[in-house]
Amino acid sequence: MDIAFVIEKFILVTIIFVITxxxxxxxxxxxxxxxxxxxxxxxxxxxxxxxxxxxxxxGLKMFMKEEIIPTNASKWLFMVGPGLAMLTAxxxxxxxxxxxxxxxxxxxxxxxxxxxxxxILYIFGVVSLGVYGVMIGGWASNxxxxxxxxxxxxSQNISYEIAMGLSIIALLLVTNTMSLKEIVDQQxxxxxxxxxQPLGFLIFIICAFAETNRAPFDLPECETELIGGYxxxxxxxxxxxxxxxxxxxxxxSSAVMATLYFGGYNYPGMxxxxxxxxxxxxxxxxxxxxxxxxxxxxxxxxxxxxxxxRFRYDQLMHLGWKGLIPLAIANIIITGIVIAIIEKF
Amino acid sequence: MEPLTSKKKxxxxxxxxxxxxxxxxxxxxxxxxxxxxxxxxxxxxxxxEVQREFSINFRGLHSLKRDEHGKERCTxxxxxxxxxxxxxxxxIAAERKPEEKDLYREEKYAAVYEINMLRCIFCGLCExxxxxxxxxxxxxxxxxxxxxxxxxxxxxxxxxxxxxxK
Numbered sequence: 001m002d003i004a005f006v007i008e009k010f011i012l013v014t015i016i017f018v019i020t021x022x023x024x025x026x027x028x029x030x031x032x033x034x035x036x037x038x039x040x041x042x043x044x045x046x047x048x049x050x051x052x053x054x055x056x057x058x059g060l061k062m063f064m065k066e067e068i069i070p071t072n073a074s075k076w077l078f079m080v081g082p083g084l085a086m087l088t089a090x091x092x093x094x095x096x097x098x099x100x101x102x103x104x105x106x107x108x109x110x111x112x113x114x115x116x117x118x119x120i121l122y123i124f125g126v127v128s129l130g131v132y133g134v135m136i137g138g139w140a141s142n143x144x145x146x147x148x149x150x151x152x153x154x155s156q157n158i159s160y161e162i163a164m165g166l167s168i169i170a171l172l173l174v175t176n177t178m179s180l181k182e183i184v185d186q187q188x189x190x191x192x193x194x195x196x197q198p199l200g201f202l203i204f205i206i207c208a209f210a211e212t213n214r215a216p217f218d219l220p221e222c223e224t225e226l227i228g229g230y231x232x233x234x235x236x237x238x239x240x241x242x243x244x245x246x247x248x249x250x251x252x253s254s255a256v257m258a259t260l261y262f263g264g265y266n267y268p269g270m271x272x273x274x275x276x277x278x279x280x281x282x283x284x285x286x287x288x289x290x291x292x293x294x295x296x297x298x299x300x301x302x303x304x305x306x307x308x309x310r311f312r313y314d315q316l317m318h319l320g321w322k323g324l325i326p327l328a329i330a331n332i333i334i335t336g337i338v339i340a341i342i343e344k345f
Numbered sequence: 346m347e348p349l350t351s352k353k354k355x356x357x358x359x360x361x362x363x364x365x366x367x368x369x370x371x372x373x374x375x376x377x378x379x380x381x382x383x384x385x386x387x388x389x390x391x392x393x394e395v396q397r398e399f400s401i402n403f404r405g406l407h408s409l410k411r412d413e414h415g416k417e418r419c420t421x422x423x424x425x426x427x428x429x430x431x432x433x434x435x436x437i438a439a440e441r442k443p444e445e446k447d448l449y450r451e452e453k454y455a456a457v458y459e460i461n462m463l464r465c466i467f468c469g470l471c472e473x474x475x476x477x478x479x480x481x482x483x484x485x486x487x488x489x490x491x492x493x494x495x496x497x498x499x500x501x502x503x504x505x506x507x508x509x510x511k
Contacts, residue, residue, distance in 0.1 A: 038379050042389045307379040308372060 004107070012113055013094075020093050024247040025055040027298060031247075034302045062240035070142050070233050077140035082234065082241035085133025089248035092126045095119045096255050097181045099265045099287035103279035111283060112181060119180035120168055123256055124161075127211055130249065131157045134213075134220065137242065138230035149229035152313060153213060153220030159320035160210035160217075166328035167203040170335045171260060184264035189271070192263040199331045201261045203324055208253040210320070212246060215305040219313055221246075254297035258290060265290040404467045406484025407460055409500070412450055418479035421455035425471035425480055433464035434471060450477075455500065462487045462496040 029044070029051065036043035044051035069078055099111035116122060131154050138150020174196050175183050187193055194201050210217040221229035231242045258264060265286035274282040311319065364370050390397060399405070409419050421438035439456035441449050448454075472482050490496060 037383050037387065040382055040385060040388050042387055042391075303376060303379060304372075307375045 008107075008109055009113065012109075012111070016093055016098070016113065017090065020090065020248060020251060021244075023251055024244055025059070027247045027250065028058065028243075029055045030298070031302050031305075034299065035306055038303070038306045059240070062237055065236035067236045067238070068233075073142040073233065074140050077136050079238070081133055081137030081140055082238040082245070083133075084136060085130065085245040086241045086248070088126050088129040088133060089245040089252065092123055092249075092252040093255070095122050095180055096252075096259055097184050097264055098290060100274075100283040102283045110181075111287065115179060115181045117177075117179045119183075120172070120178045120260070123180075123252075124165060124168065127164075128158075128161060130211070133242075133245065134230050137234070141230070141233040143233055146230050146232050149220045149232075153230060156210055156213075156217060156220065156316060156320070159317060160207040160324070163203055163320060163324035163328045164207035164211065166325065166332060167197075167200040167207070168260075170200045170328070170332045171197055173332070173335050173339055180259055180264075184259055184266065187263040187266050189266060190268045192261065192266070194261045197261065197331075197335070199327070200335075201257075203328050203331065204261070205257060206319075206324060208257060209301070209304070210316075212249045212253055212301075214246070214250060214301055216308040216310050217316060218305075218310055219316065222310060250298060250301055251294065254294045254301070255290075257297055258293040262293050404469045404472075404482040406487055407465075407471070407480055407482055407498075408484055409458065410479055410481060414447070416448060416450045417454060418450055418477045419455050419458065420449075420451045420453050420477055420479075421458070422453075422476065424474045424476060428470045428474035429465075430468060430470065431464040431466050433461045433466075435459050435461075458500045460498050462498055463493065 032054070033043035033051070044054040047053040047057045069075060094113045095116060097110075097112040097115070101108045101110040103109070134153045134157070135150050138146045138148075138153070141147070171183075171193065172178060174193065175186055177183060177186075183193070209215045213220055221231065231239055234242060265283070267286070267289045270286060273285055277285065409417060412418055421436050423436065423438075426432075426434040426436060435457075436455045436459070437457040438453050441452045441454055467482060469482050471480050487496075
């Protein structure tokens with residue numbers, strides 16, 4: 001392992017981390033703007049032209065506020081909760097292929113921090129760890145309402161993880177590999193997985209909404225139900241971490257969906273473009289296309305949030321266990337039958 | 346229990362159809378409604394660059410009026426201060442000197458006339474009580490400020506209408 005390899009990975013990790021944070025920061029701005037335009041009003045437009053500097057103002061506010069720790073709260077767990085939420089949100093970005101490998105100075109640099117051959121399983125594991133951040137936050141607050149909300153959040157998360165895993169199994173039947181790089185390579189040009197697995201994609205996107213505690217499944221944190229939910233007692237930077245981790249989760253979920261079902265950095269006509277733009281610019285165009293898909297998904301997340309009323313807790317459980325799991329199993333069976341028939345002929 | 350009128354609507358709770366149970370058609374319809382609002386003009390009015398018109402009877406900032414010769418109408422009779430329910434008006438009367446004949450209408454005038462804008466409720470009772478038609482509430486909204494003392498408006502600052510032709 002030579003020093004150039006270490007430096008290359010280090011630079012890649014730094015760039016991806018910075019891009020993730022900046023995109024999450026401007027997701028907060030976009031959320032407010034999109035919410036406003038959907039509600040016939042303007043969003044923030046006083047901080048800088050068109051309100052562009054609003055996230056910086058919000059960040060400054062988060063830094064300047066006083067950190068309050070409740071008296072009987074377990075101090076260490078109180079601080080670990082948001083940190084864990086942020087950690088599990090950020091490490092999900094490590095296995096996503098951001099673009100085709102670029103060639104710099106006779107050196108092929110893959111635009112993916114690490115291409116482990118159980119990529120999907122890693123993402124799934126990281127998402128499961130995200131439950132801990134919420135649960136610890138709710139428990140450490142020493143507040144029975146936060147605890148209730150944390151319990152609801154945890155049960156919602158684990159219920160929808162099952163349906164997500166089952167839909168991924170159906171995808172694995174089609175792709176025969178768990179490595180994200182190979183899944184993206186199989187979707188070259190127009191052969192996106194959405195055409196092979198439409199039902200699987202539907203289940204996956206519903207579970208993604210539930211996993212990120214977003215849109216119609218945001219019972220754990222909506223203001224009308226439980227004040228603040230599991231982050232009621234948090235203030236200043238710890239609250240900032242929780243809210244930020246939610247937007248990073250949204251970004252990572254969008255990236256995973258775009259990778260698994262919408263072809264990642266592939267687009268029709270990419271061979272022509274790669275031939276004509278050289279080894280450095282071509283893959284970066286693919287990366288730009290990938291980010292366009294991610295932003296489209298993020299917009300969809302926000303669009304759905306301001307359209308659909310939220311699910312009540314029992315309706316949510318009913319949908320997860322009695323609706324999505326049978327549907328996901330049926331999807332696996334149908335996929336298996338279709339693949340067996342196709343292989344016969 | 347028997348209903349008291351025959352106008353009661355009987356709610357029929359039919360079980361959900363398949364299309365209703367999968368939620369997706371209803372979601373799609375909702376999404377189309379929401380996205381149509383993205384392309385409509387927004388209803389926001391960008392205050393303070395754009396301001397809406399007030400009605401004719403709107404009561405804003407006070408102003409002490411002058412008569413057709415440019416002399417101040419106010420004679421410091423104190424009826425406005427008496428009628429003010431918030432006790433916002435205070436004044437100190439003074440006698441007109443011979444050389445100030447063009448400035449004030451009568452021999453008594455208000456040397457110091459102060460209205461505390463934080464106390465004032467803009468009810469207009471001072472306007473109704475004034476016998477000399479001296480005070481009217483026809484100004485704009487009182488602008489905001491940082492210190493309490495800056496809200497006590499004196500005679501020279503803002504409670505006066507400047508001379509029209511002199």
